Amino acid sequence: MTAVLQIEGVHKWFADRHVLDGFSLRVDPGEVVGLLGPNGCGKSTVLNIVCKLLTCDAGLVRLMGEPLSELGYHARGLIGLCSQHSALYPDLLPAENLHFFARLYGLSEKERKERVAELMHRFELEKFASTRVGQLSGGWQQRLHLAVSLIHRPKLLVLDEPTAAVDLEARMELWRLIEGLRDSGTTILLTSHHLAEAQRLCSRVALMRSGKVVAEGRVPELLSRIPGQSVAKVHSENNQAIMQRALDLGWHVRQHSGQMRLLLPHDLSLREIVDALEGTQVSAVSVQPVTLEDAYLELVGVSASLSEGR
Amino acid sequence: MPARHFLWVQTLAVAHRLLLEQWRQKRGLIFWAVFPSTMMLLFGLVYAHNDSMRAGLDAAAAGILVGAALFFSCLGGTVAVIAAERERGTLPRLLTTPLHPAAYFLGVVMAQLLLALMQVVMLYSIALWIGVRYHGSLFLGGVVLLLSVFSYVGMGFFLGARFARRSEEVVVALSAIGVPLLVLGGTFFPLEIMPQGMQAIAQINPMLHMNQAFKGVAAYGMGFNELRFELIFLLVFCVFSLALGIQSYRHLLGVDKSK
Numbered sequence: 001m002t003a004v005l006q007i008e009g010v011h012k013w014f015a016d017r018h019v020l021d022g023f024s025l026r027v028d029p030g031e032v033v034g035l036l037g038p039n040g041c042g043k044s045t046v047l048n049i050v051c052k053l054l055t056c057d058a059g060l061v062r063l064m065g066e067p068l069s070e071l072g073y074h075a076r077g078l079i080g081l082c083s084q085h086s087a088l089y090p091d092l093l094p095a096e097n098l099h100f101f102a103r104l105y106g107l108s109e110k111e112r113k114e115r116v117a118e119l120m121h122r123f124e125l126e127k128f129a130s131t132r133v134g135q136l137s138g139g140w141q142q143r144l145h146l147a148v149s150l151i152h153r154p155k156l157l158v159l160d161e162p163t164a165a166v167d168l169e170a171r172m173e174l175w176r177l178i179e180g181l182r183d184s185g186t187t188i189l190l191t192s193h194h195l196a197e198a199q200r201l202c203s204r205v206a207l208m209r210s211g212k213v214v215a216e217g218r219v220p221e222l223l224s225r226i227p228g229q230s231v232a233k234v235h236s237e238n239n240q241a242i243m244q245r246a247l248d249l250g251w252h253v254r255q256h257s258g259q260m261r262l263l264l265p266h267d268l269s270l271r272e273i274v275d276a277l278e279g280t281q282v283s284a285v286s287v288q289p290v291t292l293e294d295a296y297l298e299l300v301g302v303s304a305s306l307s308e309g310r
Numbered sequence: 311m312p313a314r315h316f317l318w319v320q321t322l323a324v325a326h327r328l329l330l331e332q333w334r335q336k337r338g339l340i341f342w343a344v345f346p347s348t349m350m351l352l353f354g355l356v357y358a359h360n361d362s363m364r365a366g367l368d369a370a371a372a373g374i375l376v377g378a379a380l381f382f383s384c385l386g387g388t389v390a391v392i393a394a395e396r397e398r399g400t401l402p403r404l405l406t407t408p409l410h411p412a413a414y415f416l417g418v419v420m421a422q423l424l425l426a427l428m429q430v431v432m433l434y435s436i437a438l439w440i441g442v443r444y445h446g447s448l449f450l451g452g453v454v455l456l457l458s459v460f461s462y463v464g465m466g467f468f469l470g471a472r473f474a475r476r477s478e479e480v481v482v483a484l485s486a487i488g489v490p491l492l493v494l495g496g497t498f499f500p501l502e503i504m505p506q507g508m509q510a511i512a513q514i515n516p517m518l519h520m521n522q523a524f525k526g527v528a529a530y531g532m533g534f535n536e537l538r539f540e541l542i543f544l545l546v547f548c549v550f551s552l553a554l555g556i557q558s559y560r561h562l563l564g565v566d567k568s569k
Contacts, residue, residue, distance in 0.1 A: 050408050076408045087403035089327065091334040096327075103323030104407040108318050132334070 002065040003028050004156050004187045005050065010059030012045055012211075018101045019045050020056070021211035027156065032178075033186040034198035036296060037208030045211075050189065051081050064155055077105055080154035084164040086145035087204055089118050090134025094125045094144050097133055098151055101248065105152035119147040121202045123177060139170025146177060150186075152241050159190040163197060175200060199292040207300050215299040222295040227252045228263025232273050233286040236260065256297050263290070318415050324409075324417020328391060329424060342425070346379035346433045354440035368445065368529035371437040376458055376524045377497030377517065380428045384422045384459050386484050388466025391418060392562065393474040401562055415555035420462045426459050445531030454527055454537075457544035458520040464551020465491075465516070471558035496521050519543045 005123040012020040019042045027033045035043050048054040049061060052068065052075055061068040068075055073310060082133040088097050095116050102112040120126050123143050128136060133144060139292055142162065149157060159178070171194075178201050182188065192198050198205055207215040207222075228251070236242050239260055246253045252263035264273070270287055277285070331468035352425060353374060357367040385448035395401050404414070434444065444451070449457040465488075492498070494508065495517025501509055512518045534541065 053402060053405060073408045073410070076406055079405070079406065081406045083402075085399050085401040089331065090398070091331045092327065095332060100323055100327045101407065103326075104320055104404075104409045106319060106408065211551065 001028060003062070004031075005189065006060075006062040006065075006066060007050070008062075010049065010056045011058050012049065012054070019211055020049075020059075021213050023208075024208055025213060025216075027187060027189055029187055030185045031204055032182045032190060032202045032214070034205040035189065035191045035208060036195065036198055036205060036292075037300065039209045042211040043208060044160065047081075047158055047189070047191060048088065050156075051079055051158060052076065056156070067259045075153055078155045079158060080149035080152065080156070080159045081160065082142075082146050082149040082162050083160040083161060084142075085137075086141040088133050088141060088145060088148065091132055093130060094128055094133060094136075094147075095120055097144060098148060101148050102151045107152065115151060115153075116145070119150060122180075123147045131179035137170070139166045139173060142166050142170065142174060143177065146174065150181075155187065157186055157188045159188060159192075161191055161193060164193060171197075195293045195296055205292065207296060208264075209300050215295075219292055219295075222292065222299065225289050226290050226294055226298050228261060228265055228290060229289075229292075230264045230267050230287055230289050232262040232264060232268075232285055232287045234260045234262060234277070234282055236280060237284050238281040242277060242282065245277055245280050254297065261294070261297075263294075269294065316408075317410055317416075321416040321420060324414055325420035325424070328418065328421035332421070339349075342383055342429075343432060345382065346374060346429055347436055348376050349378055350433055350436045351440070354437075354442075357482065358440070366444050367440075369525045371434070371442040372525040372528040373497055373521060375430060375433050375528075376455075376520045377492055377495060378463060379433055380426055380455075380458055380520075381488065381497075381517070382484075383425055383429060384421055384462035385466045385469070385488055386480065387422055387425070388463045389419055389470040389474050389483055390477065390480045392467065392470025393477045393480050396474075396562070397476055411556040411559040412552065414559055415463070415467065415552060418467075418555075419460055421457035422463055423456065423459045426453060426455060430455065444528050446527035448535065450534060450537075451524065451527045453541070454520070454523045454544070457541070457548055458524065460548040461516045461520065461544060461551050464548070464554045467551075467555040469556040471562045491515055491517050494518065516544060516547045519547075 003026045005010060005025070007023060007025045010020050010023045011018070023042065023046060025033070025035070025046070035046060037043055045054065049056050050063075050068075055069070063071060063075055063078055071078070089100065092100065098116045098119060099112060102115060107115060120129065123146065124146060125140070125147065128140060133141060136144070142165070142193045146162065162178070163174050166174065175197065178188070182201060182203070190198070190202060200218065204218050205216070205222060215225070234242055239255075242262075243253050246262050250265065254261040254263065262273075264287070267277075267289075268287065270285065273285055273287055274282065350371065353370045354367065357363045357370060395404070434442075438444070469483045469487055473487065474480050494512045494515045496512065497517070501512055501518065504512060519540040523537050523544065525538070526537050
């Protein structure tokens, strides 16, 4: 099967800064691949190279089996980009924005009208048909931006932190729409700072650090690499005592941003955890199944949680 | 879709979008109409008040059109378009589409040409009403205006790409660079009264040739042969403008994508 996108050993330097260091990634048809990593790890550089906004210094990028460098303008018709800032024309109506970009992609008049009507309906934009884009809320603008990036039926949809600049309600709505796209077979490459977003939307995740992929796989595969089934977050005046007790019990202990995390080898109730830690001055404890955030902390090994923001 | 047809479709799309945006910005449109009309009426009043100057009114009308109305709408308008694209972040978005730089440039030219035509009709309606006479060939006048709009847009791309990162900087760029070019273009003083050095510099200023060519046709009824030098200069500058516009567009995208 020909991959929609295949990136092989890509390097990129900005002056003396080695931003991508042999980065490789494959995206197959119908997959939603999440690219996660801390700020400055090179995610945006990867997307800019894929969207032909930058060129790589070494390595190869193939789109639909063809080297990106040989596709020229044709490559731009194969990719749809939706970034966190909705780059739209505020004085135009939603459908006018869609028509404008449809013309740039060379859709015929009949095709254009049908596609605009379809996307207006699919993204529920009809109720704002006579509202200028500049007067729409950030969430609705982003929804339109997503529709614009799909106007030409791209083979690969690139979502660069698509929900970073919208409120919670709009984010949930965008997730629903992206899930709809995923379920209808759209191939998506997504970057996000919200690990919950990646866990919910992605069929596969690549974790990046220092310009390369350090772990890659389906979410359950990544979760299975954590030495524990659930994680207890513990607050205490005496971290040393807790650490010693946890190690005695055969639990793995992690500390991130001053917070103690105990990786439990099997599911334990809150009562059982509290009993096991008795005498260690625990002031608060919570327990939950391991998530992508735990896998991220375990595999990328940075001390900041992405979901806590930049 | 064949490449040539595709370029044409993209050009029309850009022009249509710009005109639609212009139409939606009603206040801007009103000021755009008021400015040359007021200028023409004021000049008309001044010239009518001084019998010795009456004969110069025909040339003044041509000067107002090329040196004021088209300067602000075509050159200023293009700088504003570029600054707005930058501010809205639509430039990187455009680069991810198959939009050809030449189609973008020609789309801006087309939109500005239509606006310029409306200004010509409006300004000359007032001018004819206050006694101005148009002496030359309408066709040749149209050719000069077409070349002028093309040249202004090319200069607008250059100024917008290099000097106007935000909409607030549009006026600054126009004042600092555009207005001196207007002075050197013979809009305020005839070329003959300028020092020799200034006259030499003025010769490479396209605004001088726009002014001289349109005044020549409109006010003095000159034909192609008499204006051959100006027309060839403007034609060459149009080709240069297209190259300048494409290069400026690429420069813009290069700058913006590296943000």
